[in-house]
Amino acid sequence: MVIRTEGLSFNFGNQQVVKNLSLNVPEGSIYGFLGPNGAGKTTTIKLLLNLLKIQHGSIHIFEQDIQTNRISILSQIGSLIEQPAIYHHLTGKENLINRALLLQVPMNRVDEMLALVQLTAAASKKAGQYSLGMKQRLGIALALLADPKLLILDEPTNGLDPNGIIEVRELLIKLVNQHNKTVFISSHLLAEVERMATHVGIINYGELLFQGSITELQALSQPMICIETNNTVDAANLLKRNSFNVIDVTDNYVYVPYTNKQQTADVNALLHNSGHAIYSIGKQQKDLERLFLDITQKA
Numbered sequence: 001m002v003i004r005t006e007g008l009s010f011n012f013g014n015q016q017v018v019k020n021l022s023l024n025v026p027e028g029s030i031y032g033f034l035g036p037n038g039a040g041k042t043t044t045i046k047l048l049l050n051l052l053k054i055q056h057g058s059i060h061i062f063e064q065d066i067q068t069n070r071i072s073i074l075s076q077i078g079s080l081i082e083q084p085a086i087y088h089h090l091t092g093k094e095n096l097i098n099r100a101l102l103l104q105v106p107m108n109r110v111d112e113m114l115a116l117v118q119l120t121a122a123a124s125k126k127a128g129q130y131s132l133g134m135k136q137r138l139g140i141a142l143a144l145l146a147d148p149k150l151l152i153l154d155e156p157t158n159g160l161d162p163n164g165i166i167e168v169r170e171l172l173i174k175l176v177n178q179h180n181k182t183v184f185i186s187s188h189l190l191a192e193v194e195r196m197a198t199h200v201g202i203i204n205y206g207e208l209l210f211q212g213s214i215t216e217l218q219a220l221s222q223p224m225i226c227i228e229t230n231n232t233v234d235a236a237n238l239l240k241r242n243s244f245n246v247i248d249v250t251d252n253y254v255y256v257p258y259t260n261k262q263q264t265a266d267v268n269a270l271l272h273n274s275g276h277a278i279y280s281i282g283k284q285q286k287d288l289e290r291l292f293l294d295i296t297q298k299a
Protein backbone atom coordinates (compact mmCIF):
# COMPACT_ATOMS: atom_id res chain seq x y z
CA MET A 1 0.00 0.00 0.00
CA VAL A 2 1.24 3.49 -0.80
CA ILE A 3 -0.92 5.03 1.95
CA ARG A 4 -2.14 3.10 4.97
CA THR A 5 -3.78 4.76 7.92
CA GLU A 6 -4.95 2.94 11.01
CA GLY A 7 -7.45 4.28 13.52
CA LEU A 8 -6.74 7.85 12.46
CA SER A 9 -8.77 10.37 14.47
CA PHE A 10 -8.56 14.14 14.75
CA ASN A 11 -10.40 16.74 16.83
CA PHE A 12 -10.69 20.49 16.38
CA GLY A 13 -11.48 21.48 19.98
CA ASN A 14 -14.23 19.10 21.00
CA GLN A 15 -15.42 18.49 17.42
CA GLN A 16 -14.19 15.15 16.11
CA VAL A 17 -13.69 15.69 12.38
CA VAL A 18 -11.79 12.47 11.52
CA LYS A 19 -12.99 9.27 13.16
CA ASN A 20 -11.05 6.05 13.30
CA LEU A 21 -10.10 6.24 9.65
CA SER A 22 -8.38 3.26 8.06
CA LEU A 23 -7.44 4.10 4.49
CA ASN A 24 -5.71 1.73 2.08
CA VAL A 25 -4.39 3.27 -1.11
CA PRO A 26 -2.80 0.72 -3.45
CA GLU A 27 0.24 1.53 -5.58
CA GLY A 28 -0.62 2.67 -9.11
CA SER A 29 -4.20 3.56 -8.19
CA ILE A 30 -6.21 6.70 -8.69
CA TYR A 31 -7.91 6.81 -5.32
CA GLY A 32 -10.99 9.03 -5.23
CA PHE A 33 -11.46 10.33 -1.67
CA LEU A 34 -15.08 11.39 -1.63
CA GLY A 35 -17.40 13.08 0.77
CA PRO A 36 -19.74 16.05 1.00
CA ASN A 37 -18.51 19.51 2.06
CA GLY A 38 -17.19 19.44 5.61
CA ALA A 39 -16.83 15.63 5.66
CA GLY A 40 -13.20 15.85 6.80
CA LYS A 41 -11.33 15.38 3.52
CA THR A 42 -9.03 18.39 3.79
CA THR A 43 -8.26 17.62 7.44
CA THR A 44 -7.33 14.04 6.46
CA ILE A 45 -5.12 15.32 3.65
CA LYS A 46 -3.40 17.75 6.00
CA LEU A 47 -2.73 14.83 8.35
CA LEU A 48 -1.29 12.79 5.44
CA LEU A 49 0.99 15.67 4.54
CA ASN A 50 1.99 16.19 8.16
CA LEU A 51 0.55 19.72 8.11
CA LEU A 52 -1.53 18.74 11.14
CA LYS A 53 -0.12 16.70 13.97
CA ILE A 54 -1.55 13.19 14.42
CA GLN A 55 -3.61 12.97 17.62
CA HIS A 56 -4.69 9.31 17.43
CA GLY A 57 -3.80 6.44 15.12
CA SER A 58 -1.01 6.06 12.58
CA ILE A 59 -0.11 6.91 8.99
CA HIS A 60 2.21 4.83 6.88
CA ILE A 61 3.24 6.13 3.47
CA PHE A 62 5.46 3.94 1.27
CA GLU A 63 5.23 1.51 4.24
CA GLN A 64 7.08 3.98 6.48
CA ASP A 65 5.70 5.71 9.55
CA ILE A 66 5.17 9.41 8.79
CA GLN A 67 6.04 10.37 12.38
CA THR A 68 9.55 8.94 12.15
CA ASN A 69 10.32 9.31 8.41
CA ARG A 70 8.72 12.68 7.71
CA ILE A 71 11.39 14.24 5.48
CA SER A 72 12.07 11.23 3.25
CA ILE A 73 8.34 10.56 2.81
CA LEU A 74 7.40 14.16 2.05
CA SER A 75 10.20 14.47 -0.52
CA GLN A 76 8.39 11.80 -2.57
CA ILE A 77 4.96 13.43 -2.45
CA GLY A 78 3.66 16.17 -4.71
CA SER A 79 0.60 17.96 -3.39
CA LEU A 80 -1.99 20.52 -4.29
CA ILE A 81 -4.34 21.78 -1.60
CA GLU A 82 -7.25 23.88 -2.85
CA GLN A 83 -5.61 26.83 -4.67
CA PRO A 84 -2.18 26.18 -6.20
CA ALA A 85 0.55 28.47 -4.87
CA ILE A 86 1.26 30.39 -8.06
CA TYR A 87 2.92 33.77 -8.58
CA HIS A 88 0.48 35.57 -10.87
CA HIS A 89 2.98 38.23 -12.02
CA LEU A 90 5.34 35.53 -13.31
CA THR A 91 4.85 33.46 -16.45
CA GLY A 92 4.00 29.77 -16.17
CA LYS A 93 7.58 28.89 -17.06
CA GLU A 94 9.05 31.36 -14.56
CA ASN A 95 6.88 29.83 -11.84
CA LEU A 96 8.36 26.45 -12.64
CA ILE A 97 11.95 27.78 -12.89
CA ASN A 98 11.53 29.44 -9.52
CA ARG A 99 10.38 26.20 -7.90
CA ALA A 100 13.05 24.14 -9.71
CA LEU A 101 15.75 26.42 -8.23
CA LEU A 102 14.22 26.09 -4.80
CA LEU A 103 14.04 22.30 -5.00
CA GLN A 104 17.37 22.01 -6.83
CA VAL A 105 15.72 20.09 -9.61
CA PRO A 106 17.47 19.94 -13.05
CA MET A 107 16.21 22.75 -15.31
CA ASN A 108 15.23 20.37 -18.12
CA ARG A 109 12.35 19.25 -15.87
CA VAL A 110 10.73 22.67 -16.43
CA ASP A 111 10.14 22.15 -20.15
CA GLU A 112 9.24 18.50 -19.57
CA MET A 113 6.55 19.48 -17.07
CA LEU A 114 5.20 22.22 -19.34
CA ALA A 115 4.84 19.65 -22.11
CA LEU A 116 3.30 17.06 -19.79
CA VAL A 117 0.54 19.42 -18.65
CA GLN A 118 0.21 20.90 -22.16
CA LEU A 119 1.23 24.41 -21.24
CA THR A 120 4.20 24.72 -23.63
CA ALA A 121 2.32 27.13 -25.88
CA ALA A 122 1.28 29.25 -22.90
CA ALA A 123 4.67 29.04 -21.14
CA SER A 124 5.49 32.73 -21.65
CA LYS A 125 2.09 34.02 -20.64
CA LYS A 126 1.63 35.54 -17.16
CA ALA A 127 0.07 32.92 -14.87
CA GLY A 128 -2.42 35.57 -13.73
CA GLN A 129 -3.90 35.46 -17.23
CA TYR A 130 -4.33 31.68 -17.22
CA SER A 131 -7.79 30.14 -17.10
CA LEU A 132 -8.65 28.21 -13.92
CA GLY A 133 -7.97 24.92 -15.70
CA MET A 134 -4.54 26.15 -16.84
CA LYS A 135 -3.76 27.32 -13.28
CA GLN A 136 -4.67 23.89 -11.92
CA ARG A 137 -2.48 22.22 -14.53
CA LEU A 138 0.37 24.57 -13.65
CA GLY A 139 -0.23 23.67 -10.00
CA ILE A 140 0.03 19.98 -10.91
CA ALA A 141 3.20 20.67 -12.93
CA LEU A 142 4.70 22.40 -9.86
CA ALA A 143 3.71 19.42 -7.71
CA LEU A 144 5.36 17.05 -10.21
CA LEU A 145 8.66 18.91 -10.62
CA ALA A 146 10.60 16.79 -8.16
CA ASP A 147 9.22 13.62 -9.76
CA PRO A 148 7.25 12.40 -6.72
CA LYS A 149 5.84 8.86 -6.63
CA LEU A 150 2.60 10.01 -5.03
CA LEU A 151 0.38 12.96 -5.84
CA ILE A 152 -2.12 14.17 -3.24
CA LEU A 153 -4.65 16.58 -4.69
CA ASP A 154 -7.38 18.29 -2.69
CA GLU A 155 -10.37 19.04 -4.94
CA PRO A 156 -8.23 19.90 -8.00
CA THR A 157 -11.29 20.22 -10.23
CA ASN A 158 -13.17 22.58 -7.90
CA GLY A 159 -14.51 25.53 -9.86
CA LEU A 160 -13.39 24.18 -13.24
CA ASP A 161 -15.71 24.10 -16.24
CA PRO A 162 -16.39 20.72 -17.94
CA ASN A 163 -13.41 21.19 -20.28
CA GLY A 164 -11.11 22.00 -17.41
CA ILE A 165 -12.32 18.90 -15.57
CA ILE A 166 -11.64 16.72 -18.62
CA GLU A 167 -8.13 18.23 -19.01
CA VAL A 168 -7.22 17.49 -15.39
CA ARG A 169 -8.77 14.01 -15.58
CA GLU A 170 -6.82 13.09 -18.72
CA LEU A 171 -3.60 14.38 -17.20
CA LEU A 172 -4.05 12.29 -14.05
CA ILE A 173 -4.86 9.14 -16.05
CA LYS A 174 -1.70 9.74 -18.10
CA LEU A 175 0.38 10.17 -14.94
CA VAL A 176 -0.78 6.86 -13.55
CA ASN A 177 -0.70 4.85 -16.78
CA GLN A 178 2.47 6.23 -18.35
CA HIS A 179 4.48 7.62 -15.45
CA ASN A 180 3.79 5.03 -12.72
CA LYS A 181 2.42 7.51 -10.21
CA THR A 182 -0.21 6.92 -7.55
CA VAL A 183 -2.84 9.65 -7.29
CA PHE A 184 -4.94 10.42 -4.22
CA ILE A 185 -7.61 12.93 -5.18
CA SER A 186 -10.42 14.36 -3.06
CA SER A 187 -13.74 15.53 -4.40
CA HIS A 188 -17.27 16.13 -3.21
CA LEU A 189 -18.64 14.94 -6.56
CA LEU A 190 -18.50 11.28 -7.48
CA ALA A 191 -19.22 12.14 -11.12
CA GLU A 192 -15.92 14.04 -11.29
CA VAL A 193 -13.80 11.08 -10.27
CA GLU A 194 -15.80 8.01 -11.29
CA ARG A 195 -14.40 8.01 -14.82
CA MET A 196 -10.80 7.93 -13.69
CA ALA A 197 -10.75 6.45 -10.18
CA THR A 198 -9.69 2.84 -9.77
CA HIS A 199 -10.45 2.93 -6.04
CA VAL A 200 -12.81 4.92 -3.90
CA GLY A 201 -13.09 5.88 -0.24
CA ILE A 202 -16.29 7.62 0.85
CA ILE A 203 -16.38 9.59 4.09
CA ASN A 204 -18.97 11.62 5.91
CA TYR A 205 -18.75 13.23 9.34
CA GLY A 206 -15.15 12.01 9.42
CA GLU A 207 -16.12 8.35 9.11
CA LEU A 208 -15.24 5.97 6.30
CA LEU A 209 -18.52 4.62 4.91
CA PHE A 210 -17.17 2.70 1.93
CA GLN A 211 -13.75 1.72 0.66
CA GLY A 212 -12.98 -0.51 -2.28
CA SER A 213 -12.40 -0.71 -5.99
CA ILE A 214 -14.70 1.16 -8.34
CA THR A 215 -15.98 -2.24 -9.51
CA GLU A 216 -16.93 -3.11 -5.94
CA LEU A 217 -18.77 0.19 -5.65
CA GLN A 218 -20.58 -0.46 -8.93
CA ALA A 219 -21.57 -3.94 -7.71
CA LEU A 220 -23.51 -2.23 -4.91
CA SER A 221 -25.75 -0.58 -7.46
CA GLN A 222 -27.77 -3.74 -7.95
CA PRO A 223 -30.13 -3.73 -10.95
CA MET A 224 -33.86 -3.91 -10.26
CA ILE A 225 -37.07 -4.61 -12.15
CA CYS A 226 -39.19 -1.51 -11.83
CA ILE A 227 -42.91 -2.20 -12.31
CA GLU A 228 -45.43 0.60 -12.76
CA THR A 229 -48.87 -0.75 -11.93
CA ASN A 230 -52.34 0.28 -10.71
CA ASN A 231 -52.33 -1.28 -7.23
CA THR A 232 -48.75 -1.54 -6.06
CA VAL A 233 -49.53 -2.96 -2.59
CA ASP A 234 -51.62 -5.85 -3.98
CA ALA A 235 -49.06 -6.43 -6.72
CA ALA A 236 -46.23 -6.56 -4.16
CA ASN A 237 -48.15 -9.06 -2.00
CA LEU A 238 -48.88 -11.26 -5.00
CA LEU A 239 -45.21 -11.24 -5.99
CA LYS A 240 -44.13 -12.12 -2.44
CA ARG A 241 -46.63 -15.03 -2.27
CA ASN A 242 -45.01 -16.33 -5.46
CA SER A 243 -41.49 -16.20 -3.99
CA PHE A 244 -40.34 -12.98 -5.63
CA ASN A 245 -38.24 -10.75 -3.43
CA VAL A 246 -39.79 -7.24 -3.26
CA ILE A 247 -37.36 -4.56 -2.10
CA ASP A 248 -39.45 -1.43 -2.35
CA VAL A 249 -43.06 -0.34 -2.93
CA THR A 250 -44.14 3.23 -3.68
CA ASP A 251 -47.54 4.64 -4.77
CA ASN A 252 -46.73 3.92 -8.42
CA TYR A 253 -43.91 1.41 -8.50
CA VAL A 254 -42.88 -2.00 -7.17
CA TYR A 255 -39.16 -2.92 -7.19
CA VAL A 256 -37.84 -6.49 -7.47
CA PRO A 257 -34.10 -7.34 -7.63
CA TYR A 258 -33.26 -8.20 -11.25
CA THR A 259 -31.76 -11.60 -12.02
CA ASN A 260 -32.42 -12.29 -15.70
CA LYS A 261 -34.71 -11.51 -18.66
CA GLN A 262 -36.93 -14.55 -18.07
CA GLN A 263 -37.61 -13.39 -14.53
CA THR A 264 -38.93 -10.07 -15.93
CA ALA A 265 -41.22 -12.01 -18.26
CA ASP A 266 -42.41 -14.20 -15.33
CA VAL A 267 -43.18 -11.15 -13.18
CA ASN A 268 -45.04 -9.57 -16.07
CA ALA A 269 -47.10 -12.74 -16.77
CA LEU A 270 -47.95 -13.28 -13.10
CA LEU A 271 -49.23 -9.73 -12.61
CA HIS A 272 -51.04 -9.62 -15.95
CA ASN A 273 -52.76 -13.01 -15.42
CA SER A 274 -53.95 -11.85 -12.00
CA GLY A 275 -55.68 -8.82 -13.48
CA HIS A 276 -53.10 -6.12 -12.71
CA ALA A 277 -52.71 -3.30 -15.22
CA ILE A 278 -49.01 -2.92 -15.99
CA TYR A 279 -48.21 0.53 -17.32
CA SER A 280 -44.50 -0.12 -17.64
CA ILE A 281 -41.93 -2.72 -16.65
CA GLY A 282 -38.16 -2.65 -17.10
CA LYS A 283 -34.69 -3.09 -15.73
CA GLN A 284 -33.30 -0.16 -13.79
CA GLN A 285 -29.87 0.38 -12.31
CA LYS A 286 -28.98 3.04 -9.75
CA ASP A 287 -26.31 5.33 -11.12
CA LEU A 288 -23.25 5.82 -8.99
CA GLU A 289 -24.26 9.35 -8.05
CA ARG A 290 -27.50 8.05 -6.53
CA LEU A 291 -25.54 5.36 -4.74
CA PHE A 292 -23.08 7.93 -3.40
CA LEU A 293 -25.97 10.04 -2.08
CA ASP A 294 -27.57 6.97 -0.50
CA ILE A 295 -24.30 6.02 1.21
CA THR A 296 -23.59 9.52 2.51
CA GLN A 297 -27.17 10.20 3.57
CA LYS A 298 -27.49 6.97 5.53
CA ALA A 299 -24.83 8.08 7.98
Ligand SMILES: Nc1ncnc2c1ncn2[C@@H]1O[C@H](COP(=O)(O)OP(=O)(O)OP(=O)(O)O)[C@@H](O)[C@H]1O
Nearest residue numbers: 012013017035036037038039040041042043044188
Ligand atom coordinates in the same frame (compact mmCIF):
# COMPACT_ATOMS: atom_id res chain seq x y z
N1 LIG B 1 -8.94 25.05 11.51
C1 LIG B 1 -10.12 24.58 11.90
N2 LIG B 1 -10.63 24.85 13.12
C2 LIG B 1 -11.82 24.36 13.53
N3 LIG B 1 -12.60 23.56 12.76
C3 LIG B 1 -12.17 23.26 11.53
C4 LIG B 1 -10.91 23.74 11.02
N4 LIG B 1 -10.74 23.26 9.77
C5 LIG B 1 -11.84 22.51 9.49
N5 LIG B 1 -12.68 22.50 10.54
C6 LIG B 1 -13.97 21.77 10.60
O1 LIG B 1 -13.69 20.40 10.39
C7 LIG B 1 -14.73 19.80 9.62
C8 LIG B 1 -14.11 19.11 8.42
O2 LIG B 1 -13.57 20.09 7.56
P1 LIG B 1 -12.71 19.71 6.26
O3 LIG B 1 -12.22 20.99 5.66
O4 LIG B 1 -11.70 18.69 6.62
O5 LIG B 1 -13.82 19.05 5.34
P2 LIG B 1 -13.83 18.78 3.78
O6 LIG B 1 -14.43 17.43 3.60
O7 LIG B 1 -12.47 19.01 3.21
O8 LIG B 1 -14.83 19.87 3.25
P3 LIG B 1 -14.80 20.77 1.91
O9 LIG B 1 -15.19 19.84 0.78
O10 LIG B 1 -15.84 21.79 2.19
O11 LIG B 1 -13.41 21.34 1.79
C9 LIG B 1 -15.70 20.90 9.26
O12 LIG B 1 -16.78 20.83 10.16
C10 LIG B 1 -14.90 22.16 9.49
O13 LIG B 1 -15.74 23.22 9.89
